[in-house]
Amino acid sequence: MSAPHLHVVAGVDLGMQFTVRPEGSRLGRSSKNDIVLVDPLLSRHHCRLFFKDNLLWITDLGSANLTVVNGKQIAEVALQPNDVITVGDTRIRVLSNLLEAAPAQGAPAPAKPAGGPVDLGLGKAGQPQAMPKPPSIWFLLLLAAMSTAVCLFIWYPKLAKKQAAKPTPPVVQQPARPDTLEIAYEKVTGSTQNIFRYSLTLSRERMLRVQMDDIENNRHVTKEKIVDEEYVNNLCRTMKDSGFFTLDAEYRGIQPDSLDQWEIAITMGRKAHRSRVINRLEPEAFKSVRETIEAFSKTELGLWAIQFPVEKLRQMAEEAWLQGKKLYQERAVKPENLADAVKSLKEADWHLETVDPKPDYYAEMMTLITDCEQELNTTYEQASFRAYQAIRNHEWDIAARELRTICEMIPDRSDSRHSEARKKLLEVESRMEKKP
Numbered sequence: 001m002s003a004p005h006l007h008v009v010a011g012v013d014l015g016m017q018f019t020v021r022p023e024g025s026r027l028g029r030s031s032k033n034d035i036v037l038v039d040p041l042l043s044r045h046h047c048r049l050f051f052k053d054n055l056l057w058i059t060d061l062g063s064a065n066l067t068v069v070n071g072k073q074i075a076e077v078a079l080q081p082n083d084v085i086t087v088g089d090t091r092i093r094v095l096s097n098l099l100e101a102a103p104a105q106g107a108p109a110p111a112k113p114a115g116g117p118v119d120l121g122l123g124k125a126g127q128p129q130a131m132p133k134p135p136s137i138w139f140l141l142l143l144a145a146m147s148t149a150v151c152l153f154i155w156y157p158k159l160a161k162k163q164a165a166k167p168t169p170p171v172v173q174q175p176a177r178p179d180t181l182e183i184a185y186e187k188v189t190g191s192t193q194n195i196f197r198y199s200l201t202l203s204r205e206r207m208l209r210v211q212m213d214d215i216e217n218n219r220h221v222t223k224e225k226i227v228d229e230e231y232v233n234n235l236c237r238t239m240k241d242s243g244f245f246t247l248d249a250e251y252r253g254i255q256p257d258s259l260d261q262w263e264i265a266i267t268m269g270r271k272a273h274r275s276r277v278i279n280r281l282e283p284e285a286f287k288s289v290r291e292t293i294e295a296f297s298k299t300e301l302g303l304w305a306i307q308f309p310v311e312k313l314r315q316m317a318e319e320a321w322l323q324g325k326k327l328y329q330e331r332a333v334k335p336e337n338l339a340d341a342v343k344s345l346k347e348a349d350w351h352l353e354t355v356d357p358k359p360d361y362y363a364e365m366m367t368l369i370t371d372c373e374q375e376l377n378t379t380y381e382q383a384s385f386r387a388y389q390a391i392r393n394h395e396w397d398i399a400a401r402e403l404r405t406i407c408e409m410i411p412d413r414s415d416s417r418h419s420e421a422r423k424k425l426l427e428v429e430s431r432m433e434k435k436p
Contacts, residue, residue, distance in 0.1 A: 253280025
């Protein structure tokens with residue numbers, strides 16, 4: 001039998017392995033498939049695996065929840081070893097993408113010699129000689145064991161003496177390997193009108209997967225990717241110091257006709273803990289970890305809006321819109337107000353990314369974002385020009401004042417305009433210290 005092509009690494013059928021038939025294999029929930037999985041999110045006939053030019057391919061069969069390879073939705077694609085196929089809640093790793101022929105059938109055994117006494121080669125010339133009967137397998141094992149024992153008895157004392165004469169090399173301390181991290185997070189908001197569910201999982205293989213289901217608004221999103229190891233190590237250190245592992249297993253309150261539930265499970269190495277909050281305010285340690293996890297998914301997958309139901313998104317968008325408009329009106333009060341206005345307005349835009357129809361103020365908001373950015377850039381260029389003019393004229397006090405204004409005007413340290421102004425400011429301040 002050929003070696004397996006596929007290995008289930010996550011899902012209800014975890015651990016199962018499959019070999020794709022030379023003529024191809026169909027995969028799905030129905031028992032009529034060649035590969036049958038019990039995952040309820042699979043279609044009856046979800047996808048088909050087949051060989052083209054002796055290489056393994058996969059094609060989607062019009063499934064309801066799509067077929068995803070390495071985080072990308074596919075219609076048909078060639079597979080490579082270590083590719084990860086996602087169907088429903090099941091992840092399947094490709095072990096081999098080659099069409100392996102079944103093992104060759106063994107050559108027919110030689111005809112059994114006719115009965116009679118065994119010829120030891122002492123018979124007359126020209127007479128056929130029967131093949132000697134091979135020794136018993138138990139006899140061979142016993143002979144091997146005896147040979148090993150004799151070798152150990154003779155050579156082990158000499159070898160031990162020789163090893164003892166060698167100086168013991170110093171023990172090199174290897175750096176400790178960071179703890180492996182697994183996260184399972186689920187948020188459920190329910191009312192008599194709607195159920196909203198958001199889930200995030202991070203596996204030991206650093207596969208981050210997010211899924212959102214918003215029943216009333218018919219929003220269903222699934223996205224996944226392999227996360228950078230260094231980022232996971234940083235996240236692991238954050239979780240260690242969060243106080244999460246001291247939380248109770250459950251915090252429950254009462255809230256009629258609605259459900260607000262958060263559940264987090266974290267495994268770090270051999271240490272694991274699960275905590276759930278239902279219909280009440282979150283403990284501070286729980287809230288901190290939850291916000292860290294949600295920010296993690298936003299950063300890694302570029303997702304933000306899918307974490308909340310539409311009603312909540314509309315509310316947050318309106319709050320950010322009003323805050324941004326207020327900051328713009330007060331832009332002359334503080335240098336940073338204009339940049340903060342842009343930040344709030346863009347945050348409102350993020351909230352509305354998956355919301356349709358858009359609110360009445362949406363067009364005005366998008367226009368204001370453009371106006372704010374243009375005004376901020378113009379103000380920056382004017383201050384930058386004045387700073388460079390002052391530097392050319394060795395007017396260090398004026399240059400320092402303008403550069404500080406730029407740093408306040410653009411407080412985001414990741415913005416190249418801020419970092420460039422900060423660098424120049426350090427040079428100017430160094431000149432000022434040397435001035436008599």
